[in-house]
Amino acid sequence: MTTVQLTSKDFKSNLKPIWCPGCGDFGVVQGIYRALASIGRPPHEIAFVSGIGCSSRIPGYTTAYGFNTVHGRALPIAQGIKLANPELLVLVAGGDGDGFSIGGGHVPHAIRRNPDLTYLVMDNQIYGLTKGQLSPTSACGLKTVTSPHGAIEHPVNPLLYVLSYGAGFVAQATPADMAGMTAIIEEAIRYPGFSFVNVQSPCVTYGEDHQQVKAHRTAMKTLASMGHDPSDRMRAFELASHYGEQLYTGVFYRNPNPPPTYGALVKERQAALAGGLPRERILESFIQR
Numbered sequence: 144m145t146t147v148q149l150t151s152k153d154f155k156s157n158l159k160p161i162w163c164p165g166c167g168d169f170g171v172v173q174g175i176y177r178a179l180a181s182i183g184r185p186p187h188e189i190a191f192v193s194g195i196g197c198s199s200r201i202p203g204y205t206t207a208y209g210f211n212t213v214h215g216r217a218l219p220i221a222q223g224i225k226l227a228n229p230e231l232l233v234l235v236a237g238g239d240g241d242g243f244s245i246g247g248g249h250v251p252h253a254i255r256r257n258p259d260l261t262y263l264v265m266d267n268q269i270y271g272l273t274k275g276q277l278s279p280t281s282a283c284g285l286k287t288v289t290s291p292h293g294a295i296e297h298p299v300n301p302l303l304y305v306l307s308y309g310a311g312f313v314a315q316a317t318p319a320d321m322a323g324m325t326a327i328i329e330e331a332i333r334y335p336g337f338s339f340v341n342v343q344s345p346c347v348t349y350g351e352d353h354q355q356v357k358a359h360r361t362a363m364k365t366l367a368s369m370g371h372d373p374s375d376r377m378r379a380f381e382l383a384s385h386y387g388e389q390l391y392t393g394v395f396y397r398n399p400n401p402p403p404t405y406g407a408l409v410k411e412r413q414a415a416l417a418g419g420l421p422r423e424r425i426l427e428s429f430i431q432r
């Protein structure tokens with residue numbers, strides 16, 4: 144593992160983003176460049192995995208190793224990469240559709256294993272790439288091409304979803320606050336275990352228009368300014384339940400005593416097996432934790 148002096152430019156690839164002008168994802172990628180520069184791991188030590196969607200194009204706009212995988216399957220692939228090469232810094236990204244619709248079943252399993260990954264969801268409450276269908280985080284009443292009379296179902300709350308399954312780091316950010324978002328992404332990467340950042344990244348073509356985005360920004364509140372203690376998990380649940388009504392940004396929950404990661408446990412068991420300990424004793428010691 145190497146740590147060197149780097150700048151945002153070191154993480155910017157030569158590919159020109161094909162996102163629509165004004166898309167929130169432009170800001171998100173800038174925040175990722177800055178956070179990675181602060182972390183200081185060179186691009187060749189980073190694997191950036193995504194699913195399919197406008198937001199999932201993001202690895203290609205960085206100089207890290209990128210894998211634009213299959214719709215909803217970024218997390219399983221990222222876990223495999225991390226297990227095969229534990230020294231890599233592994234980032235995972237995608238949209239709300241990718242993560243909480245088709246890929247929703249993978250999220251709890253990644254969380255319960257606790258691999259050392261950072262999962263960034265660019266939550267625009269719409270399917271952008273496929274031209275504006277209802278997504279799992281679309282608000283009730285939203286009119287889209289697949290809900291012309293307005294959605295009659297309630298959205299998934301991504302923050303409560305990951306909190307309930309036991310994620311050790313849960314945050315929300317927006318590119319409207321670039322400094323805040325960059326700091327949150329950096330903190331998520333530094334968290335030793337599964338970390339999740341829900342990034343409110345507007346789709347200006349099929350989702351919120353500029354007026355709505357502006358209103359959203361004024362309604363934004365940072366959790367730090369409210370004196371929230373991120374080690375208070377119950378309060379984090381309460382605050383997270385306001386998803387969709389009030390945009391809170393910052394760290395909802397950070398486990399003050401991070402449990403061992405999946406990679407660490409696998410390594411430990413391999414060592415115990417190599418040391419000739421009876422299998423039953425090894426299993427017992429893992430179950431007792």
Ligand SMILES: Cc1ncc(C[n+]2csc(CCOP(=O)(O)OP(=O)(O)O)c2C)c(N)n1
Nearest residue numbers: 195196197198214238239240241270271272
């Ligand atoms: C198995 C499969 N089903 C459906 C699709 C079509 N598809 C591609 S991206 C996408 C949704 C994109 O929405 P989201 O994940 O929220 O990302 P965004 O484009 O909004 O960033 C869909 C339905 C696909 N590529 N593969």
Ligand code: SF4
Nearest residue numbers: 163166197271346347
């Ligand atoms: S369709 Fe929406 S999410 Fe996709 S690039 Fe355009 S503004 Fe961004």
